[in-house]
Amino acid sequence: MKVLADENMPFVHELFGDWAEVVTAPGRTLRPEQLRGVDALLVRSITQVNEALLSEADRLGFVGTATIGCDHVDTGLLARRGIAFASAPGCNKVAVGDYVLAALLRVAAHKQWQLAGKTLAVIGAGNTGSEVARRAEGLGMRVLRCDPPLAEAGASGLVDIDQALTADVISFHVPITHEGPYATHHLLNRPRIERLHAQQVLINACRGDVWDNHALLARQQGGSPLTLVMDVWEHEPLLLAELVPHVLIATAHIAGYSLEGKARGTFALYRALCDHGERPVARHLDELLPAPEVSAVSLNDRPDQAMVARLVRLVYDIEQDDANFRRGLASGEASFFDRLRKDYADRRELGSLQWCGVTEGAEVLGFKA
Ligand SMILES: NC(=O)c1ccc[n+]([C@@H]2O[C@H](COP(=O)([O-])OP(=O)(O)OC[C@H]3O[C@@H](n4cnc5c(N)ncnc54)[C@H](O)[C@@H]3O)[C@@H](O)[C@H]2O)c1
Numbered sequence: 538m539k540v541l542a543d544e545n546m547p548f549v550h551e552l553f554g555d556w557a558e559v560v561t562a563p564g565r566t567l568r569p570e571q572l573r574g575v576d577a578l579l580v581r582s583i584t585q586v587n588e589a590l591l592s593e594a595d596r597l598g599f600v601g602t603a604t605i606g607c608d609h610v611d612t613g614l615l616a617r618r619g620i621a622f623a624s625a626p627g628c629n630k631v632a633v634g635d636y637v638l639a640a641l642l643r644v645a646a647h648k649q650w651q652l653a654g655k656t657l658a659v660i661g662a663g664n665t666g667s668e669v670a671r672r673a674e675g676l677g678m679r680v681l682r683c684d685p686p687l688a689e690a691g692a693s694g695l696v697d698i699d700q701a702l703t704a705d706v707i708s709f710h711v712p713i714t715h716e717g718p719y720a721t722h723h724l725l726n727r728p729r730i731e732r733l734h735a736q737q738v739l740i741n742a743c744r745g746d747v748w749d750n751h752a753l754l755a756r757q758q759g760g761s762p763l764t765l766v767m768d769v770w771e772h773e774p775l776l777l778a779e780l781v782p783h784v785l786i787a788t789a790h791i792a793g794y795s796l797e798g799k800a801r802g803t804f805a806l807y808r809a810l811c812d813h814g815e816r817p818v819a820r821h822l823d824e825l826l827p828a829p830e831v832s833a834v835s836l837n838d839r840p841d842q843a844m845v846a847r848l849v850r851l852v853y854d855i856e857q858d859d860a861n862f863r864r865g866l867a868s869g870e871a872s873f874f875d876r877l878r879k880d881y882a883d884r885r886e887l888g889s890l891q892w893c894g895v896t897e898g899a900e901v902l903g904f905k906a
Pocket residue numbers: 605606607626627629630633660661662663664665666683684685686687710711712713719720721724742743744768769790791792793794
């Protein structure tokens with residue numbers, strides 16, 4: 538069996554190496570001829586799996602994406618060609634929760650806010666949105682959930698988008714979709730951007746095209762700019778560079794890039810390919826992860842917001858990601874966006890740090906108690 542995997546997918550050799558021939562390649566530039574003789578293709582979100590890419594695939598029986606989003610895969614085409622497909626739902630939801638928590642604490646420091654009592658809306662209350670909501674509630678924030686597809690399916694306690702857009706902080710967690718009653722392309726469009734007031738904070742850690750970036754730039758260049766946190770950008774890896782100076786936290790689509798999240802993504806594909814080939818699942822996810830640099834802290838009191846910020850920074854420093862992004866952009870290097878993603882340092886999840894002593898509040902914020 539020949540497996541072709543994105544070079545940015547960790548643990549492929551550990552999981553597939555002893556029963557398959559594993560070849561890795563840059564996912565952004567995969568060419569049709571590289572799929573000749575390949576049985577299983579393992580991608581990340583930067584590979585468009587479409588008719589053109591598969592035009593020379595002569596043995597392909599399985600495609601897997603080690604990601605939550607599947608908008609880069611033509612699943613209809615795979616079904617028509619009888620090629621099995623697997624993704625990794627939820628694999629990096631914890632990492633996205635950690636990212637947004639770190640962003641909220643940075644925003645609070647910038648605006649001198651106490652987050653307790655502020656309102657946060659999650660647009661899209663699925664896997665990643667729920668992780669964010671839990672952490673925000675752990676900070677004492679009031680959380681609004683907006684998810685019309687869930688509402689239509691009978692879920693209660695949800696608000697509509699107009700109400701969600703009144704929150705102090707609005708965090709987006711929807712898939713990118715272009716048609717149907719709940720299409721999310723430019724869900725944050727010019728009229729909605731114009732109605733927001735200057736104290737509001739917007740966070741995008743889902744897909745760049747959910748926000749109209751040109752309309753946002755126009756708003757930021759006016760007299761009442763918003764506070765923006767952007768992990769994702771329209772037209773990645775290219776981006777609207779003029780927008781960046783108007784963004785408080787700018788990162789290169791790394792919200793989901795915890796080591797644990799990437800490991801879960803690859804492991805989900807390992808499990809799916811084993812099932813596909815009727816092989817036993819012989820490996821365990823826990824075997825893949827090294828010990829974290831810091832694994833426990835002892836607390837004598839329930840931490841306040843400033844202490845939570847210190848504990849988060851001990852595990853994940855979002856300001857470092859922001860600084861790397863701005864340095865990369867300023868360098869003029871054409872491929873800085875992909876380089877930052879390829880060379881991303883191993884980042885652990887907050888759950889790798891255990892609170893000893895006073896453990897109240899640990900788990901809801903994502904730490905281990
Ligand atoms: N930046 C990153 O690194 C990163 C990491 C993981 C996921 N993502 C992106 O985030 C997206 C969401 O991930 P998830 O795991 O939460 O997915 P999910 O499927 O668990 O949840 C998405 C939710 O959005 C809702 N939704 C769909 N259309 C909506 C609309 N118009 N308005 C409001 N809600 C709507 C769905 O009903 C669903 O509940 C993924 O599709 C992926 O594109 C980005």
